[in-house]
Amino acid sequence: MTDQPQPQALRAELLAVALEAAQRAGTFLRDGRPEDLGVAATKSSAVDVVTEMDIASEKLITDFLADRRPGDGVLGEEGASTEGTTGVQWVIDPIDGTVNYLYGRPDWSVSIAARKDGETVVGVVGAPMRGETYRAVLGEGAYVNDRPARTRTAPPFEQALVGTGFGYIAARRAHQAEIARQLIPRVRDIRRGGSAAIDLCDVAVGRLDAYYERGLNPWDFAAGELIAREAGALTGGRPGQAPSGELTIAAPPGLFEQLQGFLDEQGAWHD
Known part of the structure; x- marks a missing residue:
C-alpha cells in the first residue's frame, strides 16, 4: 500500500487550490487597485513595469500555496522561486497584463499552473474584469466558468x-x-x-x-x-x-x- 495520492486525486486537489488562489488574488486586485497606482520597478526596459500590486498579489498567492501545499515548489514572475520536495511546482503570474492593469484597462489576469514532475497538469486563468475563470486539467478538457471551452473550427x-x-x-x-x-x-x-x-x-x-x-x-x-x-x-x-x-x-x-x-x-x- 502507498499513502501517495493517485494522479486523478492529486490533480483534483491541485485544481481546487489553484482556483481558490486565483479567486483570492483576482478579488484583491480588482477591489484593491489604488487610484494612484504607480510603477514600483522596471524589468527588461523602462516600459516593462512592475506595480506594487504585482508584488502584493504574488505574495498573497505564494503564502496561500505554502499554507495549503507546503513542500511544493514555486516559480513566480516577481521573484518567487523554491525547489520543493513533492514533485509539484506552481508557475505563477500574479498579474498577466500589468500595463493594462496600470492603465485601468480590463484585459488582465491571474495565471496559475501546476506542474507535476515537469509536466503541466493543471491550469487556471482568472480574468476578474470579464467575470470569467478558465481552467483545465490534463486529459479532462477545458472550461470557462462551468461551460466547456472549445476552439473554433479552423477557418481558411x-x-x-x-x-x-x-x-x-x-x-x-x-x-x-x-x-x-x-x-x-x-x-x-x-x-x-x-x-x-x-x-x-x-x-x-x-x-x-x-x-x-x-x-x-x-x-x-x-x-x-x-x-x-x-x-x-x-x-x-x-x-x-x-x-x-x-x-x-x-x-x-x-x-x-x-x-x-x-x-x-x-x-x-x-x-
Whole structure:
C-alpha cells in the first residue's frame, strides 16, 4: 500500500487550490487597485513595469500555496522561486497584463499552473474584469466558468483572426512589427490584447482563431497553453518543438500548421 495520492486525486486537489488562489488574488486586485497606482520597478526596459500590486498579489498567492501545499515548489514572475520536495511546482503570474492593469484597462489576469514532475497538469486563468475563470486539467478538457471551452473550427488562413503580443525591448519590437506587417495582408486581422494568458484562453473559447508570440516566459503561457490544448488547439513553437520563449503558437488543427510554417519561414522565432 502507498499513502501517495493517485494522479486523478492529486490533480483534483491541485485544481481546487489553484482556483481558490486565483479567486483570492483576482478579488484583491480588482477591489484593491489604488487610484494612484504607480510603477514600483522596471524589468527588461523602462516600459516593462512592475506595480506594487504585482508584488502584493504574488505574495498573497505564494503564502496561500505554502499554507495549503507546503513542500511544493514555486516559480513566480516577481521573484518567487523554491525547489520543493513533492514533485509539484506552481508557475505563477500574479498579474498577466500589468500595463493594462496600470492603465485601468480590463484585459488582465491571474495565471496559475501546476506542474507535476515537469509536466503541466493543471491550469487556471482568472480574468476578474470579464467575470470569467478558465481552467483545465490534463486529459479532462477545458472550461470557462462551468461551460466547456472549445476552439473554433479552423477557418481558411485568409479568414483567421490572429492574436499576438510584443516585447518591451526596442530591437525585438521592431522585428515583431515586421512579422506582423507581413502577416496582416494574409489574414482577416490581428489583435493585440496585452495578456498572453487571456489570448491563449481566447483561442480556447473561440474569440481568436489563433495566437502567437515570441519572448514569453513560463509563467506567461503555462496555464493558458494547457487550457487552449485541452479545448482542442494544437500548441507548439518552431516545427517539432514545444512552446517556449523562442516562440509560442496556439491554433486549431489545420490552421496551426499553416501559421507555424509562415512564422518559421519569416523568422518570428528570433530577433
